[in-house]
Amino acid sequence: MTSGPQARRVTIADVAREAQTSIASVSYALNDRPGVSPATRERVLEVAARLGWSPASAARTLAGTGAETIGLALAKDPRDLSVEPFYMQFIAGVEATLASRSMGLLLQITPDAEAGGEAIRRWRMSRRVDGVLLTDLVPDDPRIPVVSAGGIPAVVVGDPSVAAGLTTVWTNDAEATRQAVEHLADLGHRRVTRVAAPGRYAYTAIRDLAFERAARAAGLDHDIVRTDLSPDSGAAATRTVLSSPRPPTGLLFDNDVMAVAALTTAHQLGLSVPGDVSVIAWDDSLLCRAVTPGLTALGHDVAALGAHAARRLLDVIDGAGPSTHPDATPELRVRASTGRAPAEA
Known part of the structure; x- marks a missing residue:
């Protein structure tokens, strides 16, 4: 090129x-x-x-160089990061791209998006970063006005509908959710439950809507249960819904660690996977392939997503205007955790 x-x-x-x-x-x-x-x-x-x-542009103009660093403020519980593979893979992809430019990554864990915005504001004032990646956006995300007002190069890893005109790298979560629901419907399941991320995340609303539309189109009884994405909350949600008078026979989880916890919970309840209940995970990490039965999962190359986001941010730092960039749509990878619905269902 x-x-x-x-x-x-x-x-x-x-x-x-x-x-x-x-x-x-x-x-x-x-x-x-x-x-x-x-x-x-x-x-x-x-x-x-x-x-x-941007401040990074100004710094280069005055000093001939920038901070040679990009920032990522993750609004996550550090305990979740220790067990959830997604962000470790994502960061690995970011780092691989930055290495080609001899740049570094400044990572800060914050309790919420508001604190993330304050971290970015401090980085801007001290010119510690040339640009930032924004993930896990919430409605009216407080980080957006910080980067917009400060002229900070930024890329949103999320749906363009919540990016307020910033450059985005996004996956089609709605299409992936539809695939999962249709897979369960094709196997004869009539009652399905989505074990979902907290409602504050913008991507949760996108997946919720897609789940409800796909379930209605297939004529399925359906429900959504909120969790905090931890293994404990996934296990608790699984126990609650499978102990109900009319339990679902298909479960769709918003990450892999909750789906793994669901396998143990189902076994403790004396249920078979997939004989009594089928389980689908979001994010096809090594965990999904290491357990028995192997977990059917909506999978995509998370490291490649991180690398893609970092490349687009470098483009923005170099002066590219706002644009949207679809990443690969997560695909349904069928394994042994999904099967025909039980006859009595």
Whole structure:
């Protein structure tokens, strides 16, 4: 592939000229300092975002280099990260891409998206990162205005509908969910339950809606149970629904660790998988292949997803405008944990 000449870095002077104000006013607005009217501040921020100005660009202009680091603020419980393979694979993919540019990754674990936004704000003020990856978005995510107002290059790993115009790398969770429900329906299951992530995540709503639509289209009785994605909550949800008067015969979990916990729980209840209940996991990690029976899973290359997101962020840092980039749709990988619905169902 041939590459053209490198685009000129956007400077504060460019923003001032386009916004028809002084360089001092632009500096005040971009650094969230008093001295400009709200209307001027809003106009400057809009122009800066449109032109692609960022603190990283400014730093390179002044010093000839950037921080050579990107940031990832994960709003997760550290205990969950120790058992959930997804983010370790995702980070491995990010690191592999950054290594090709001799760049590093600044990782911070935060209790929620609000704290993640504060972490990103601190990084911006100290110019510790050239850009950030945003994951697990929530409705009206507080990180979005931080990166938009600060002119921080950012890529959202999530559906474009929640990215507020930022560059996105996304997987078609709705299509993958439909595949899973139709698989259970084709096996004769008439009662299915989705054991889902917390409702605060934007991707949860997308999967919820797809699950309900697919179940209704197939004429299935269906339900959604909320969890915190931990093995304990997955086991508790499994025990509750399988002990009900009319238990589901098909279970779809929002991650792999809950699905693995469900196998043990079903066994403790004297039930067979898949003889009495079929189980599908989201994210086809090594766990899904290491247990007996092997777990049917919605799988995709998570390390490749991380690498893809990092490449797109490097493009944004280099001056690319906002764009959306679909990643591979998770595919249903059928193993022994799904089978024909029991005759009495």
